[in-house]
Amino acid sequence: MRSFLKLLVLAAIVGAGIGLWVTAPNRVDAARFDGLTGDAARGETVFTAAGCASCHHAKGSEDKLLLTGGMEFVSDFGTFYAPNISPHPEAGIGGWSFEDFANAVTRGVSPEGQHYYPAFPYTAYTKMQDQDLSDLWAYMQTLDPSDVASKPHDVGFPFNIRRSVGGWKFLFMSDDYVIEAADNERGRYLVETLAHCAECHTPRNPLGALDKARWMGGAPNPSGSGTIPALTPDKLDWSAADVAYYLESGFTPSFDAVGGHMAEVVENFAALPAEDREAVAAYIKALPPLDE
Incomplete structure (x- = not known):
């Protein structure tokens, strides 16, 4: 019994050590900015x-x-x-x-x-x-x-x-990209990194992490009202030109106007060069459909 308790205590100490290591903050190497x-x-x-x-x-x-x-x-x-x-x-x-x-x-x-x-x-x-x-x-x-x-x-x-x-x-948490860049690294960088589009347009698992198997597949609106639309080609039939124009003007191909928090996003994209909006549109049109 005493041996079992010793093993139990040792396992608890080891487990606590692993837990502290796993949950420790991971900081940048400042030398990389020299x-x-x-x-x-x-x-x-x-x-x-x-x-x-x-x-x-x-x-x-x-x-x-x-x-x-x-x-x-x-x-x-x-x-x-x-x-x-x-x-x-x-x-x-x-x-x-x-x-x-x-x-x-x-x-x-x-x-x-x-x-x-x-x-x-x-x-x-x-x-x-x-x-x-x-x-x-x-x-x-x-x-x-x-x-x-x-x-x-x-x-x-x-x-x-x-x-x-x-x-x-x-x-x-990972620093890997989700979609292959092909010849559109700028579009991928804007969508997956700077503009963080997936934060709203991708559903989440029960722990709140993005479900990358359903990348850009639409998600419930965090406000509790409606849903954030899917951007995959099986759900969004806009052309690349339509997407780029929407990001510049806020108007859909059917002449509906952007609303909600997306209005802020459009305001940001409208201030970027046209080449950036076109790169984002190309990324979106290259997304794989969810029903593959």
Whole structure:
């Protein structure tokens, strides 16, 4: 009996050690950014493509570049609120280093070493190119600060245990692309990384991770009203020109106008070069049908 108890204790210690290793924050290697210089002008394009203002701008304000945060994201795990990411030194991220920023955006890890919840789409941003990340950081330093404090998330037990997010990342976070690029790397980069389109257009498994087997297959609207449409060719019969025009104008081939949060997405894409919208359209038209 005593031998059995010793083995049980040893197994518990080993199991706890493995658990701590699996759930530990995974930070970037800062040396990979040596020699990089951010360009704020290029960073503005990255900022727009990534939709940063769409979620983080001050609610009710016409200033889309005042990144006070506050937008709510309702989920089965609780309600998450976009934080203040303005360059304010206390209320925002003005006191961060570039390394802090890189860890947050591409690893989902705070400067204090806590895991961010994946309502923040770092699972897509993890593939962001180093130069784009540096340019984005440079641009965000030029924006106006806001002293409004971030609203705390409304998440109950057990989802409020931040360390458990590390286990979720271990299971579901990957820097691999889902679709082969063929000759359209820009389109794939925009859709799968910067614009993180799958966050809304792909269904999720019971643990909240994207169901990559049904990539871009449509999903319930997190607001609880309706669904986010599928973009696969068996569901969307628009031409590439139709898709590109929609991203520029907000009008569908049947002359319906964009609505909801997608209006913000169209506003962002309309500000990008036409070549980017065409690359996204080409990516969408190359998606495999779900019924294969």
